Amino acid sequence: MAEEHTIADGEERIFVAGQMQLMWWRFRKHRVAVAATFVVVAFYLVVLGADFLAYTNPNTTEAYRSLMPPQPVRFFDSGRFSPHVYAVAGKRDLKTFKRVYVADPDQKLPVRLFVRGYKYKLLGFIPTDRHLIGVEGATAAESLFLLGTDEKGRDVWSRMMVATRTSLTIGLVAVALSLVLGVLLGGISGFYGGPIDSAIQRLIEILRSIPTIPLWMGMAAAFPREWSVEQIYFAITIVIALRGWTGLAREVRGRFLSLREEDFVTAADLAGCSRKRIIFRHMIPSFQSHIIAAATLSVPAMILAETALSYLGLGLRPPAISWGVMLQQAQNVEAVALSPWLLISAVPVIVVTLAFNFMGDGLRDAADPYGV
Amino acid sequence: MENEQVLLEVKGLRKFFPIRKGFWQRAVGHVRAVDGIDFHVYKGETFGIVGESGCGKTTASRCIVRALQPTAGEIHFRVNDGEMTDVANLSRDELQPLRRHMQMIFQDPFSSLNPRMTLFDIIGEPLLVNGVADRRQRIERVEELLALVGLRPEFLQRFPHAFSGGQRQRIGIARALALNPSLIVADEPVSALDVSVQAQILNLLLELQERLGLTYLFVAHDLSVVKHICDRVAVMYVGRVVETAQTQQLFESPKHPYTEALLSAVPQPDPTLRSQRIILEGEVADPANPPSGCYFHPRCRYAVDLCREQTPELEEVEPGHAVSCHRALELDLAGTLDAPIPQTAHS
Amino acid sequence: MQDDRQPILSVRNLKTSFFTDEGIVRAVDGASFDVHLGQTLGIVGESGCGKSVTALSILGIVPRPGRIVEGEILLRREPEDGQAHEIALTSLGDSSREMRSIRGAEIALVFQEPMTSLSPVHTIGNQIIGAARLHRNLTRREAGELAVELLSLVGIPRAEAAIDAYPFQLSGGLRQRALIALALSCEPRILIADEPTTALDVTTQAQILDLLRSLQEQNGMAIMLITHDMGVIAEMADQVVVMYLGRVVEEGPVETVFGESKHPYTQSLLRSIPSIHSTPKVQLPTITGTIPHPYNRPAGCPFHPRCPDVIPGVCDKHEPELHSVGDEHLVSCFLYHPVPETIS
Incomplete structure (x- = not known):
C-alpha cells in the first residue's frame, strides 16, 4: 500500500512539472552533455578569474627569457610534500646562437598558493595582487614557466x-x-x-x-x-x-x-x-x-x-x-x-x-x- | 421549429488560398477551399457539416470563428439575442468584444493545448484577457468549469501531459465554455479519440448543450456521429454545399447522388448489414482546378450532359431540404434508414 | 470439410514485450489465433491493445527495445508432394535468409500510411519490379508486365503511365492501391493489412475494402485485417479477435462476436458506438474511465477497473484464460469460466 502511494506521488510530481523541470530531467539523462556542461562551466570560471589564475603579467616581455620550454613542477622534496621548481639560468649557445636554459637543482623555489604578484582588478573592480600560484622568495616572472615562454619571453600559461x-x-x-x-x-x-x-x-x-x-x-x-x-x-x-x-x-x-x-x-x-x-x-x-x-x-x-x-x-x-x-x-x-x-x-x-x-x-x- | 431564432447565417462564404510560386512568391492560381456556401444555424440546435477531407468543411468553420479571414461573403451572427452583426469583415479590434460569444473545440487534443501552461492558465486565459483580473475569481470559475466537463477541480496545477486524449478534449471543452459562448464550433471533436472515449465526449457535448442551451456547429466526417448528434446537416463536396436538410430527412431520403454514395459507404458495426455498397469511381476533384459544371459529375453515375455544362444551384426541393443537383427531382436515391432495422443483439 | 481445414498461420500464446528505460511494456500478452486461406481474420481493439505489435511479431520486425518473449508462430506450407509441413517463424532469426524470403513473398504487409511505406525516390513501377524480382525468378520485362497488370488489377487508371509515377504524384487512395499492388507482387498467401483505410475518406475506404475483398475472391489469399473500426471489421471479417491491453478478450466468427458478444468489453464497446440506426441525441452507454497507460497495466484482468460486471476479489487478482463458450467462440472472462483454485 505504501509503495502504491509513492508511485502515485511520483506521478503527481511529473504531472505538475513545468517545462524547465521536464527539460532538466531529460538533460540529466544525457551523461556526455552533463560532463560537457561541467567543462564549459570550468572554462567560464577561468574567464572570471583569468588574472587570478595567471601569475605573470601576460604582456611583460623579456628577451632573456625567450622561448623557454615548459618547466616541470616537482611535488616532493626528499620524501616530503613540498612543491617546488628549480631556478633556471639562461645563456646563449655560441655555436647555434640559440638561448639554452639550464635548471639548477640546488636552487629550489617553493611553489605556494595565494601569493602576491602583479596588480589587477578581480572581476574588473576589486583591486588586488593575489594570484592562485606563485613562488616564494622570487618574482613569478623570473622563475615560474609552467607552459614555457614565447619568443618575446612572455609566460604562455599566463x-x-x-x-x-x-x-x-x-x-x-x-x-x-x-x-x-x-x-x-x-x-x-x-x-x-x-x-x-x-x-x-x-x-x-x-x-x-x-x-x-x-x-x-x-x-x-x-x-x-x-x-x-x-x-x-x-x-x-x-x-x-x-x-x-x-x-x-x-x-x-x-x-x-x-x-x-x-x-x-x-x-x-x-x-x-x-x-x-x-x-x-x-x-x-x-x-x-x-x-x-x-x-x-x-x-x-x-x-x-x-x-x-x-x-x-x-x-x-x-x-x-x-x-x-x-x-x-x-x-x-x-x-x-x-x-x-x-x-x-x-x-x-x-x-x-x-x-x-x-x-x-x-x-x-x-x-x-x-x-x- | 418554424419560430426558431437564427443565430448564425452564412451567405456566399468564400475562402481561396493563393498558390504561390517563383522567386517573388507570386500567386499563380487559387485553391478554392470554400467556394460560396450558404446556410443558417438556429439557436439551440446542432448543425452538422459533413464531407470528406479537402471538401472545405474545416476551412469554412475557421472562417466563421474568424481564425481565417474569408475571401468573400457575409457571416451574420446574433449577439445576446440582439441584432445580427456581419462579422466577416470586422478588424481584429472590432472583433475582440464579439469573440467571447463564439468559441471552438479542436480536433487534435494534443496540439490544441499549450504544453507549457497549467490547466489553470489554459482554461483561465480567456477569462484573464476578457477582464476577469481577480485571480481568486478565476480559480473559482476554472474549478467550476473542470467539474462541468467531468474533471477533478484539484487538477488545476497540472500540465496537459498528465492527461489522456479524452481528458485533454474535456480540457479543450472547458476552455471553450469559459466565456459562456452561445455558439460552439466543434471541428471533428471526437475523430482523434479511441472508440470507447468517443462516446464519453459525445455524451458530454449533448449534456452541456442541454444544460447551457448551447448551439453547436459540428464539423465531422463520421456520418454515424453526425446522425447521432445533429439536428440538421449540410453535406459539402469540393468547397460547396451539395445538400442540406434535417438529419432524419437526409439519411432517409438523400437527394444528391454524392450524399447517397457517402451514406452507403459508411461501414456499419453489424455484420448482418453487409450490403451492396455504392463504390464511387475516381478521385475527389482538385479544388485548385475543379471540373466544369457540377463538380461531382465525373464520379456521378447519374450524370447527364447538362451536369457537365451547367453548375447547379442549391435549391429547396422540400421545406428545409435544399439540393444542388440538376436531377434532384427525378432521381429516387436510397437512404440508409430504409434498410431493415436490425434487432439489437444486446439490449 | 471442417476437419481438414487447416490454418495457414497459427499464433499460439504470443507474448511480445518492450524493455524500455521506464519499465517493461507487455504489448502482446498471450495472443492465440488461426488464419485460414480465403478468409479474413479481423483484429480489433483500441490504442495500446497490441494489434499492430502482433502483426510486427508475425513478420519478425518488432522494433527495439521490443522482442518476442514467448509463444509460437507456425506457418503452414504445402510442398509439391502434398505433404504439408509447418515452420515455426519464431525459431527463425529476424534477419535470417529464410525469414526474409517469407517476409514479402509469403506474408506481405500493407501499412496505414502509404506515403511512408513507399520509397519517395523510386517510381511505383520500379518498386514493384524490384520486389517481384527479389522473390520471384522473373526477367525485367516480365516483371514490368506484371507491374502493369497488378496496377490495373488494383484499379489504378492508365496503369502503363502510372508505373512511371512517383508516390507523391498520386492521391492518398491511389497510393494505398499502389501499396497493395506492391504487396501482391510476390503472390503472398497471407496479406496483413494494418489499418489500411484509417487515413482515407469513407468513399475511398469503401473502394479499398471492395478491392481487398475482390482480390481475395480471385486468389484465395488469407487476409489479416487490423483496425480500430468496428464497422470495417463487421464489413470485412470472417473471424474476429478482440484485444484489450495486449490480451485477447474474445474471439470467434464475426456474427457471433457482434451478435452474441460475451465479454463485457466487447459488449460495452459495441454499445458505445453511435450507429446510423440508433436513436439520435440520447446519451450513449459508455465505458467508464480511460485506457490505462501500458506501463501501469492493472493486475488481474486488465479490463477490470472499467468493467461493469467486475467480480471483486477475482478479476483484480487473477488473469482469466480464453475459454470456449460456444462454437469456435472463445472468451477470456471469469463470468464464463471458473475461478482458478487459489493457493492463498
Missing part, C-alpha cells in the same frame, strides 16, 4: 588564461548579437510573412552565399589602424555576428511559421488574446528552449571564427591576447619544430568546441520534452 577570457567572451558577445538580430528579423519574417518575409529570406540567402574569409578580410581591412584594442574587439564581434545571425533567423522563422498553425495559438486568438500576448505568452516560450540550444551550438563556430581571423592576422592584434593571437606565433614550421609548446593554445580551442557541441546536443534533445 597569456593563455587571459586569452581564454578574450576568446570565450568574444564568442558569447557575438552569439548574443546574432541572437538579437536573428530573433528579431526571423520573428518579423515568420510572423508577418508576405513580401517582408521574402525580402528577409533573400537577404539571408545573399549573406550566406558570400564566402566567409574574403568577407571578413574585407571588413577587417576597413578597420582603422588607430583603433584601440576595445574598438577592434567590438568590431570583430560585429563582423562575426553579421553572418552568424542568418542561421538563427531561419530557425526562428521556421518555428514561427509552424506555431502559427498550431491549434493552441488559434485558441488563444479566439479567446481574444492580443498579438503581443500570443507572441510572448504562447509562441516564444514554445521555442525559446530550441533557440537556446541553437545558440549554444553556434558558440563554438563564433569562437573558431575569431580564432581563425586572429590567426590570419585579420582579427585581434597584439597587444590584445586571444587564442588566435597566440597561435599566430606558431605559424611557421620552425617555431613548431623548435618550440612545440607554442601550439598549446590549440588545446583549449578543441576542448571548448567539443564541450559546447556536446552540451548543445544534449540541450537540443531535451529542448522539447513533450515530443516522444
Whole structure:
C-alpha cells in the first residue's frame, strides 16, 4: 500500500512539472552533455578569474627569457610534500646562437598558493595582487614557466588564461548579437510573412552565399589602424555576428511559421488574446528552449571564427591576447619544430568546441520534452 | 421549429488560398477551399457539416470563428439575442468584444493545448484577457468549469501531459465554455479519440448543450456521429454545399447522388448489414482546378450532359431540404434508414 | 470439410514485450489465433491493445527495445508432394535468409500510411519490379508486365503511365492501391493489412475494402485485417479477435462476436458506438474511465477497473484464460469460466 502511494506521488510530481523541470530531467539523462556542461562551466570560471589564475603579467616581455620550454613542477622534496621548481639560468649557445636554459637543482623555489604578484582588478573592480600560484622568495616572472615562454619571453600559461577570457567572451558577445538580430528579423519574417518575409529570406540567402574569409578580410581591412584594442574587439564581434545571425533567423522563422498553425495559438486568438500576448505568452516560450540550444551550438563556430581571423592576422592584434593571437606565433614550421609548446593554445580551442557541441546536443534533445 | 431564432447565417462564404510560386512568391492560381456556401444555424440546435477531407468543411468553420479571414461573403451572427452583426469583415479590434460569444473545440487534443501552461492558465486565459483580473475569481470559475466537463477541480496545477486524449478534449471543452459562448464550433471533436472515449465526449457535448442551451456547429466526417448528434446537416463536396436538410430527412431520403454514395459507404458495426455498397469511381476533384459544371459529375453515375455544362444551384426541393443537383427531382436515391432495422443483439 | 481445414498461420500464446528505460511494456500478452486461406481474420481493439505489435511479431520486425518473449508462430506450407509441413517463424532469426524470403513473398504487409511505406525516390513501377524480382525468378520485362497488370488489377487508371509515377504524384487512395499492388507482387498467401483505410475518406475506404475483398475472391489469399473500426471489421471479417491491453478478450466468427458478444468489453464497446440506426441525441452507454497507460497495466484482468460486471476479489487478482463458450467462440472472462483454485 505504501509503495502504491509513492508511485502515485511520483506521478503527481511529473504531472505538475513545468517545462524547465521536464527539460532538466531529460538533460540529466544525457551523461556526455552533463560532463560537457561541467567543462564549459570550468572554462567560464577561468574567464572570471583569468588574472587570478595567471601569475605573470601576460604582456611583460623579456628577451632573456625567450622561448623557454615548459618547466616541470616537482611535488616532493626528499620524501616530503613540498612543491617546488628549480631556478633556471639562461645563456646563449655560441655555436647555434640559440638561448639554452639550464635548471639548477640546488636552487629550489617553493611553489605556494595565494601569493602576491602583479596588480589587477578581480572581476574588473576589486583591486588586488593575489594570484592562485606563485613562488616564494622570487618574482613569478623570473622563475615560474609552467607552459614555457614565447619568443618575446612572455609566460604562455599566463597569456593563455587571459586569452581564454578574450576568446570565450568574444564568442558569447557575438552569439548574443546574432541572437538579437536573428530573433528579431526571423520573428518579423515568420510572423508577418508576405513580401517582408521574402525580402528577409533573400537577404539571408545573399549573406550566406558570400564566402566567409574574403568577407571578413574585407571588413577587417576597413578597420582603422588607430583603433584601440576595445574598438577592434567590438568590431570583430560585429563582423562575426553579421553572418552568424542568418542561421538563427531561419530557425526562428521556421518555428514561427509552424506555431502559427498550431491549434493552441488559434485558441488563444479566439479567446481574444492580443498579438503581443500570443507572441510572448504562447509562441516564444514554445521555442525559446530550441533557440537556446541553437545558440549554444553556434558558440563554438563564433569562437573558431575569431580564432581563425586572429590567426590570419585579420582579427585581434597584439597587444590584445586571444587564442588566435597566440597561435599566430606558431605559424611557421620552425617555431613548431623548435618550440612545440607554442601550439598549446590549440588545446583549449578543441576542448571548448567539443564541450559546447556536446552540451548543445544534449540541450537540443531535451529542448522539447513533450515530443516522444 | 418554424419560430426558431437564427443565430448564425452564412451567405456566399468564400475562402481561396493563393498558390504561390517563383522567386517573388507570386500567386499563380487559387485553391478554392470554400467556394460560396450558404446556410443558417438556429439557436439551440446542432448543425452538422459533413464531407470528406479537402471538401472545405474545416476551412469554412475557421472562417466563421474568424481564425481565417474569408475571401468573400457575409457571416451574420446574433449577439445576446440582439441584432445580427456581419462579422466577416470586422478588424481584429472590432472583433475582440464579439469573440467571447463564439468559441471552438479542436480536433487534435494534443496540439490544441499549450504544453507549457497549467490547466489553470489554459482554461483561465480567456477569462484573464476578457477582464476577469481577480485571480481568486478565476480559480473559482476554472474549478467550476473542470467539474462541468467531468474533471477533478484539484487538477488545476497540472500540465496537459498528465492527461489522456479524452481528458485533454474535456480540457479543450472547458476552455471553450469559459466565456459562456452561445455558439460552439466543434471541428471533428471526437475523430482523434479511441472508440470507447468517443462516446464519453459525445455524451458530454449533448449534456452541456442541454444544460447551457448551447448551439453547436459540428464539423465531422463520421456520418454515424453526425446522425447521432445533429439536428440538421449540410453535406459539402469540393468547397460547396451539395445538400442540406434535417438529419432524419437526409439519411432517409438523400437527394444528391454524392450524399447517397457517402451514406452507403459508411461501414456499419453489424455484420448482418453487409450490403451492396455504392463504390464511387475516381478521385475527389482538385479544388485548385475543379471540373466544369457540377463538380461531382465525373464520379456521378447519374450524370447527364447538362451536369457537365451547367453548375447547379442549391435549391429547396422540400421545406428545409435544399439540393444542388440538376436531377434532384427525378432521381429516387436510397437512404440508409430504409434498410431493415436490425434487432439489437444486446439490449 | 471442417476437419481438414487447416490454418495457414497459427499464433499460439504470443507474448511480445518492450524493455524500455521506464519499465517493461507487455504489448502482446498471450495472443492465440488461426488464419485460414480465403478468409479474413479481423483484429480489433483500441490504442495500446497490441494489434499492430502482433502483426510486427508475425513478420519478425518488432522494433527495439521490443522482442518476442514467448509463444509460437507456425506457418503452414504445402510442398509439391502434398505433404504439408509447418515452420515455426519464431525459431527463425529476424534477419535470417529464410525469414526474409517469407517476409514479402509469403506474408506481405500493407501499412496505414502509404506515403511512408513507399520509397519517395523510386517510381511505383520500379518498386514493384524490384520486389517481384527479389522473390520471384522473373526477367525485367516480365516483371514490368506484371507491374502493369497488378496496377490495373488494383484499379489504378492508365496503369502503363502510372508505373512511371512517383508516390507523391498520386492521391492518398491511389497510393494505398499502389501499396497493395506492391504487396501482391510476390503472390503472398497471407496479406496483413494494418489499418489500411484509417487515413482515407469513407468513399475511398469503401473502394479499398471492395478491392481487398475482390482480390481475395480471385486468389484465395488469407487476409489479416487490423483496425480500430468496428464497422470495417463487421464489413470485412470472417473471424474476429478482440484485444484489450495486449490480451485477447474474445474471439470467434464475426456474427457471433457482434451478435452474441460475451465479454463485457466487447459488449460495452459495441454499445458505445453511435450507429446510423440508433436513436439520435440520447446519451450513449459508455465505458467508464480511460485506457490505462501500458506501463501501469492493472493486475488481474486488465479490463477490470472499467468493467461493469467486475467480480471483486477475482478479476483484480487473477488473469482469466480464453475459454470456449460456444462454437469456435472463445472468451477470456471469469463470468464464463471458473475461478482458478487459489493457493492463498
